[in-house]
Amino acid sequence: MALEAVDVETWSNLIFQGVLLGILYSLIAMGYNLVYRANKSINFAVPQVVLLAAYTALITATATGRLEVALASAIIVSVAVSMAIERGVARPLLGRPPIALIGATLGVFYALKGVVLVVGGSEVAVLPLDIDYYRLGALTVATNDLISLLGAIPVLAGVVLLHRKTSFGAAMRAVAEDAEGAAAYGLPVRRLMLAGWALAGLVGGLGSILLAVKTQVSPDLEYYAIRALAASLIAGLDSLGGVLLGGIVLGLAEQLASKFLDPYLPGIGSDIAFLLLLLILFVKPYGFFGSERIERV
Amino acid sequence: MPPMLTVSNAEIMYHPYILVIKNLSLAVEKGTITCILGPNGAGKSTTLKAISGVIKYERGKVTRGSISFEGEDITNREPDDIAKRGVIYVMEGRRIFKELTVKENIDAVAYTTGAGPDEVKAVLDYFPRLRERFSERAGNLSGGEQQMLAIALALLHKPKLLMLDEPSLGLAPKVVSQLYSTIVELHRNEGITILLAEQNARKALEISDYGYVMENGRIVTEGPADVLREDKDIREFYLGMGKARAGYKSVKWYRRKKRWV
Numbered sequence: 165m166a167l168e169a170v171d172v173e174t175w176s177n178l179i180f181q182g183v184l185l186g187i188l189y190s191l192i193a194m195g196y197n198l199v200y201r202a203n204k205s206i207n208f209a210v211p212q213v214v215l216l217a218a219y220t221a222l223i224t225a226t227a228t229g230r231l232e233v234a235l236a237s238a239i240i241v242s243v244a245v246s247m248a249i250e251r252g253v254a255r256p257l258l259g260r261p262p263i264a265l266i267g268a269t270l271g272v273f274y275a276l277k278g279v280v281l282v283v284g285g286s287e288v289a290v291l292p293l294d295i296d297y298y299r300l301g302a303l304t305v306a307t308n309d310l311i312s313l314l315g316a317i318p319v320l321a322g323v324v325l326l327h328r329k330t331s332f333g334a335a336m337r338a339v340a341e342d343a344e345g346a347a348a349y350g351l352p353v354r355r356l357m358l359a360g361w362a363l364a365g366l367v368g369g370l371g372s373i374l375l376a377v378k379t380q381v382s383p384d385l386e387y388y389a390i391r392a393l394a395a396s397l398i399a400g401l402d403s404l405g406g407v408l409l410g411g412i413v414l415g416l417a418e419q420l421a422s423k424f425l426d427p428y429l430p431g432i433g434s435d436i437a438f439l440l441l442l443l444i445l446f447v448k449p450y451g452f453f454g455s456e457r458i459e460r461v
Numbered sequence: 462m463p464p465m466l467t468v469s470n471a472e473i474m475y476h477p478y479i480l481v482i483k484n485l486s487l488a489v490e491k492g493t494i495t496c497i498l499g500p501n502g503a504g505k506s507t508t509l510k511a512i513s514g515v516i517k518y519e520r521g522k523v524t525r526g527s528i529s530f531e532g533e534d535i536t537n538r539e540p541d542d543i544a545k546r547g548v549i550y551v552m553e554g555r556r557i558f559k560e561l562t563v564k565e566n567i568d569a570v571a572y573t574t575g576a577g578p579d580e581v582k583a584v585l586d587y588f589p590r591l592r593e594r595f596s597e598r599a600g601n602l603s604g605g606e607q608q609m610l611a612i613a614l615a616l617l618h619k620p621k622l623l624m625l626d627e628p629s630l631g632l633a634p635k636v637v638s639q640l641y642s643t644i645v646e647l648h649r650n651e652g653i654t655i656l657l658a659e660q661n662a663r664k665a666l667e668i669s670d671y672g673y674v675m676e677n678g679r680i681v682t683e684g685p686a687d688v689l690r691e692d693k694d695i696r697e698f699y700l701g702m703g704k705a706r707a708g709y710k711s712v713k714w715y716r717r718k719k720r721w722v
Contacts, residue, residue, distance in 0.1 A: 335569040337561055338565075342556060343518060348556065350541050350570070
């Protein structure tokens with residue numbers, strides 16, 4: 165399809181959907197980053213936590229028929245599992261090389277995969293929600309788009325502001341930079357790390373349910389969460405605000421690729437994430453906002 | 462009255478197998494400045510890390526013996542618990558949070574100690590320079606300013622025992638002198654007991670009441686600072702004031718070590 169054949173309406177919807185998807189990616193990406201900041205390692209269990217949260221939401225939604233109950237239950241499960249991984253897996257591995265935690269969370273990934281199969285099987289379903297469509301100029305916005313947008317933005321902003329503006333946030337950033345040094349100054353390092361994992365669970369759970377609202381509950385959500393890791397790496401693993409850009413870059417790339425490249429490269433939409441990551445890391449090895457530390461000799 | 466801090470027969474290991482310190486005993490009396498002298502790798506930092514509990518973060522621990530503070534056992538406790546008791550460790554190499562501004566550094570520690578604006582002000586009165594650079598990223602401060610910030614952060618805890626690890630390292634002599642006079646001032650005005658690990662023996666002995674000399678993970682000599690200052694070996698090897706000996710060979714490091722061990 166040639167570019168000029170695409171009209172304004174298609175363009176604006178394409179971009180809106182890309183940005184929206186990107187914001188949802190940012191939520192999950194932020195979960196990776198919060199854990200990275202605490203433990204200097206990657207939590208590979210995230211995709212299964214996301215899936216577990218989504219199936220929990222599906223079960224509670226089917227039982228009660230209410231979306232807010234589903235939302236709350238997804239977040240509670242995600243936060244609880246995330247904190248349990250910190251206590252059970254990350255804390256005993258404190259002070260070991262990052263690879264130890266990567267391996268351990270991969271183990272958790274497969275363990276949770278089993279749990280997910282028991283809880284949700286591989287069911288595919290939509291959450292109970294009446295969807296209306298609104299037209300805003302050239303843009304068509306659905307109810308579930310609005311819910312996703314309004315759910316994600318305040319939480320993304322809230323976590324960033326918490327880190328930037330409060331003394332609790334300053335303490336969390338201190339631990340992120342130098343846990344041992346923070347311990348020497350008497351900061352409650354373990355508690356702050358646990359708080360980091362809890363926040364990661366919060367954004368992951370929210371991301372999960374909002375993705376489910378936006379699309380559907382299905383085993384595919386796992387792959388969304390894996391692609392969110394690319395958004396996190398594009399932003400820089402230790403950047404919090406940057407994930408928004410990382411996510412949006414990824415969301416747009418996916419939308420545009422599946423629109424324009426799919427006829428030539430079938431399936432490129434869902435594969436573009438890591439291709440993009442590869443290209444970007446060639447140029448910016450720490451991602452766009454990853455910190456290259458200031459050194460003074 | 463027993464000493465404020467007692468380390469008795471401590472054995473310290475890293476990473477289950479690496480023995481660093483064997484049979485270390487030392488005591489810090491309340492209201493004094495005590496120093497631990499010794500070359501690189503002697504075990505000074507390890508000792509302070511073990512006392513503060515920070516050693517856990519390097520997978521180390523005290524495997525034998527004990528450490529007690531104000532009569533209570535603090536061996537292998539969590540660092541935040543030990544800090545709460547009033548033992549604060551200012552690590553080597555100016556371990557401040559370089560990505561954070563001076564203000565955020567203070568906020569982060571104040572979050573833990575609950576220090577209010579008055580306490581922060583009292584601490585900053587010792588370091589007026591920090592006030593001028595309040596919104597600067599700590600990584601952009603000069604070495605001396607970073608060391609001031611490190612000590613200021615420790616002071617937010619109102620420490621009873623302040624452990625300083627090589628505060629003079631990498632600083633210009635003039636800055637070192639300023640820093641040392643601030644340390645003495647803190648000691649006098651706030652009544653803080655100080656345990657100082659230093660390679661700069663001359664400076665350390667100037668302000669100390671008592672000193673230990675460590676080599677290869679053990680204490681090879683100890684005594685009141687004025688006695689140490691007059692000690693023949695210390696004058697020669699740490700203060701560079703002894704008579705030059707005949708021949709290069711006899712001054713070699715391993716020779717010196719042999720006589721002390």
